[in-house]
Amino acid sequence: MAENAEGNINPSPESDHDAATSSALTVTDQPTTEGPATDAGADDGPPPASPLSFIPLEGRAASIRDWVGVLVGVYILITAVQVISGGFKTATGDQAEQLFTFASNPLIALMIGLLATALTQSSSTTTSIVVGLTAGGMPMEVAIPMLMGANLGTTMTNTLVSLGMAQDKSVFRRAFAAATVHDFFNLMAVFILLPLELMFGVLDRVSGWLAGATSGSDGGIVAAIFGGLGTAVKAATSPLSDLIETIVSAVGLPDVVTGIILIVAGVALILSVINTIGKLLKGLMVGKAKQVLHAAIGRGPVTGIFSGMIMTIMVQSSSTTTSLAVPLAGSGAFTLRQIYPFTVGANIGTTITALIAAFGFSGIEGTLAMQAAFVHLMFNVLATVIIFGLPFLRVVPPRCAEFLAKHSAERKLWAAVWTLGVFVALPLLLILVPQLF
């Protein structure tokens, strides 16, 4: 992922574009070969224990055990999303639209998505829940801003990781910049795409077309394949989700209470299983992730984007990938300009989880669920194309991040105000104020 300093020649085929694009960048943004936070000879210690280490296996058998664990986790994830959808339908009956009147203000829906993700520290959890709710009848006009908010909320994790590196000023400056470049990118994405969506329905139309192409009855071979997969997945997962719904309904509580219990149960299942899947995949894929990173070194920003995307798909967590970029940047070996495309790619990679969750539905529910998943995907793809594709927009996030990091290194109050302001105060304000007036 190495980029050239201004004017230097790099044999990478993307180097000319990189040099032109980076013409406005600082010449002092050079990677250091003497990162203070790393010790080349240090023992990294034993790898973390697998969550399934209570089943004592070693070597290949342990890998198989962990892969089976991942499959079971995905199975439970899809089942949980179905439970949420069923719970939502039970709780709301035909009144889903009325229920979400309070969130018809897109800013409120945006902040709900942000807060939910900030609390759970998992955009995959929020997007999976939104997919389930959409399949259960939540209007797409509410789902779209919520998915944008989920994108924004997930940047909180790597920002919090960087705050833990504040002991050394220069390390903190690099680490905080690497974290907040993601914040600024996602903020810009919302500022650009939310108004476009409200005015022209860009994401609604594009995702609707894609959902129709992949799950509608007239979508041809692609829809047939997707439809077949969806039917198979639903056949496998429906028994368990139906069992859970039957058990909760058998208690005999009012529909609203039953529905809420099912939604809470589904959310709890998703939270626990996504965490477990992430830990399993970290252990299974770290070798492959290293290969991806090695292959990306010395190449341009497009390779950086793809490496971030692939690594995120491997570990099923953009929080992991973007948080991983923080100590990498803090070490001084990678510059902000190299970390930046990596975190942008992570945004795209994390959309795979919502797509997986959407496979648990078929028919009209399947179309709606797939549309929600495609909204998340296309939001991030379009944001990348627009912000990263246009040179005058591309430089904005790193410049803002460097400005904020420079001042935060001098006075931690800047970082504290940023973190609490963007992820706590502003969302609460935007949610509560319209309710009061």
Place this chain on the structure above:
Amino acid sequence: MNESRSPQQIEAELERMLAEAEATAARLRTELASLRAHQPEPEDFDAVEAAQHLEAEHLDRYMQEATVNWRKLLEFFEEALAEIRRPRSTTESDPADQPSTPEEDSDV
């Protein structure tokens, strides 16, 4: 130019403008020298990439570190609060708050 000014005034004006131009040129030369001093030589790129490959080998450690350290986070916010309580003049003279080095200044 004001034709009512004397030749001496015009000369003084021209000399002032020349001095300003020379000062600007000197400043630009200094900046150019600094720019060239910070440019890595082509062979340094190999060292940079080697360092990056070395860091990539520590990826499993970084993955373990890529989690929120709540204790350090609490300490951070406590220090931020302490900054608010600390008088501004004390903050400026605090040796922990040394100005950043020129190499770290981003010329945005």
